Amino acid sequence: MKIATYNVNGVNGRLPVLLRWLEETAPDVACLQELKAPQEKFPEQAILDAGYHAIWHGQKSWNGVAILSRSPDIKERCRVLPGDPEDLHSRYIEAVINDIVIGCLYLPNGNPAPGPKFDYKLSWFKRLAAHAQDLLTQKIPVVLTGDFNVMPTELDVYKPERWVNDALFRPETRAAFHELVAQGWTDAIRKLHPNDKIYTFWDYFRDAYGRDAGLRIDHFLLSPSVVPRLVAAGVDRHVRGWEKSSDHGPVWMELKD
Template sequence: MKIFPALLHMKIATYNVNGVNGRLAVLLKWLEETAPDIVCLQELKAPQDKFPEKALLDAGYTAIWHGQKQWNGVAILARNMEIEEITHVLPGDEDDIQSRYIEALINGMVIACLYLPNGNPATGPKLDYKLQWFKRLNKRAATLLSLKTPVILLGDFNVMPTELDVYKPEKWVDDALFRPEVRKAFHAIVSQGWTDAIRTLYPDKKIYTFWDYFRKAYERDAGLRIDHFLLSPEVATKLRAGGVDRYVRGWEKTSDHAPVWIEIDLK
């Protein structure tokens, strides 16, 4: 097994690729330009055996992933670091077969990559599933927090926590991404002691991570902030920078999400 030296300064990103094979050229271009150390991907839309492992290895990234045919799917990539998988199942429901969670130990940190259910149409079974998933995540988040070790929960949470996180919030009041009970579930996790990294860095700034393909949402900047980093206290004090690579959303054949990133200093 190859031993890598511990990194003291790291760039960590999350990116809902909306189809890892269909958007592979976009993903590889972004990786080459920005060179993050750890990347969490969501919505692979690829079965386990169709993940582009070789292309990512050629780009300098090892990976673990949990695929699913047509839908869902999550992955964690690392550059010059070993990835030790902890689990690819969010505890709490043995009957849940959707590929939405993967957790690993990298460089002394627990990285939990998640793709939270959308929940629409609300109300109904999809919203119920989302709220149950949130309950399971809440319990897992509390367990991870109790470890007193560096932990990052990151990915597509499918929730806009506040009105600042959504274009024209009055139009979203009945949507499963913005309903009061969904936002309450998100804030219940944060209140355990997690730090919303991007909102902490930009407390009053309009920041979006998703723009729909329809009605020229990107051109009008009619977006949503639904991709988040939640940092345990052991990481929150190390946060130095962060942002959204908004320009990637403007590339050809790109995802409807943009990559989001933070930088931490572990010295």
């Protein structure tokens, strides 16, 4: 079973790139973030034509998450991260596919930091941690994946000294991520590639992709029962180099049956 996550940075504007990638790599499940489209503008028919069923939570102009599945047996569990009924951001959706709970998330950026946006990021992180802990107590197979907007370690960012005051790399952000993982989650990429320089995002500015000046901010966190099934994981880095591509590259992992 191949599961992928991809911050598409606008599902309609980059639809040709998304469809080309789906055809080329054929993941069984694809979790998308930053749809930047209201609910009714999601390209459902194009996704169906590509061989995928979908559930999604859109939002005008920004945010938005979706889960695509080759199997029609996709059961939505929730489309809002619990803990704040007044939070209207479309940043989380969760489903069961092939007996695995898959949570697709788009964690807030948080810049500028400090400030209200950073406070929102940290409060969202706390809600995610609470929900993640609840999932673990159910002792079910779970994959939490998406754009976490955090580089966990210095290995995950080029020139880390330039990022010390950025919301994606501040000590509070990294501590929140490490506390989440410490609940009992496994970072799939680091499980298989503990010491490799691996990036998932390259800015549009200053030829970041050409210079490989990237960040690793898109992650897979696996509950304990999923870890023994992990056989491969990586980044489709070349997709970032396609014309009119997202500034993220698709990230994927493979689980044995």
